[in-house]
Amino acid sequence: MKRMWIERITEATHWEPLRLDIPWNSAEEELGTPLPEDYKKLSETFGKGEFSEFLRVFTIDATRQFDLVRIWKKYLDGGPETGADPAFKPYRMYRPGQRGLIPWAFGEMKCSYFWLASADEDPASWPIVTQGDPYPWREVNMSTSEFVCRVLTDPNFEPFSIARPFPEPDFYPMD
Secondary structure, three states: OOOOHHHHHHHHHOOOOOOOOOOHHHHHHHHOOOOOHHHHHHHHHHOOEEEOOOEEEOEOOOOOOOEHHHHHHHHHHOOOOOOOOHHHOOOOEOOOOOOEEEEEEEEOOOEEEEEEEOOOOOHHHOOEEEEOOOOOOEEEOOOHHHHHHHHHHOOOOOOOOOOOOOOOOOEEEOO
């Protein structure tokens, strides 16, 4: 039987799933689109925290520190409502009714992780868009949990992997 990506992450990090009840409806209303189901399951399994002192996945966060909607709105406040956005060229930040970026995580070394989202497309098909130091924008076609798993455990997942410098992945919850 094929193991799911989230199960692989929990095994690799020796994490006991939390099974959190996260109020997705209000966040999805504000965004104007549903979020990927596998991302929601990842958030419900791990909650707020950091993988291997490298990758912080945003969630719906009452403290607002790593809240996906708050961070998305912060990006929106700095960008133009129409036309090109120089900060994200060749992309633009997502706005309801348009195609654009929704941030879902950040990493050390100035790495940013987004979905290229559109309310007209199935969220499970949204590509992941990354940008980091030293690599430019890249699109990766895989689920959020597969991406996280491969960053943590696949030494050949270049340039994203941290598996060589951190061969024992872990997860640190944050309050």
